[in-house]
Amino acid sequence: MDNDNNFLTDLSIFVSKNFEISESDSLIPVGDSTTLEEFKIYLTDRLAFLLDNKYDILIKFLYRIDVPEEKLSGLFAERNRDYIPAALANLIIERSLQKVRFRQKYKNGEL
Numbered sequence: 001m002d003n004d005n006n007f008l009t010d011l012s013i014f015v016s017k018n019f020e021i022s023e024s025d026s027l028i029p030v031g032d033s034t035t036l037e038e039f040k041i042y043l044t045d046r047l048a049f050l051l052d053n054k055y056d057i058l059i060k061f062l063y064r065i066d067v068p069e070e071k072l073s074g075l076f077a078e079r080n081r082d083y084i085p086a087a088l089a090n091l092i093i094e095r096s097l098q099k100v101r102f103r104q105k106y107k108n109g110e111l
Helices: 002-018 036-053 055-065 069-077 084-107
Strands: 020-022
Touching: 002 020, 002 036, 002 055, 002 084, 036 055, 036 084, 055 084, 069 084
Parallel strands: none
Antiparallel strands: none
């Protein structure tokens, strides 16, 4: 369980760093989530705010995270926009998990 908490902390920090607007400020600050589901809910809420209020900045950060463009294009082409924040959260978590796992493997000498 402790390893899961460390992993969630690493994921939260990674996402927060990718949404930094300055060295000490992030549009998605590290939260106090204890589960991945809590983190997803938190991230979805923050993304809904960004989608409604800072769309251009959100797009910039999605490219920074390297969310595949074809997935973003398909998502933003949909007529029903209510589910976009949750879908974005899934894409961000998926891509961030890939990067966190890769970095952990590299750090542990597994690559």
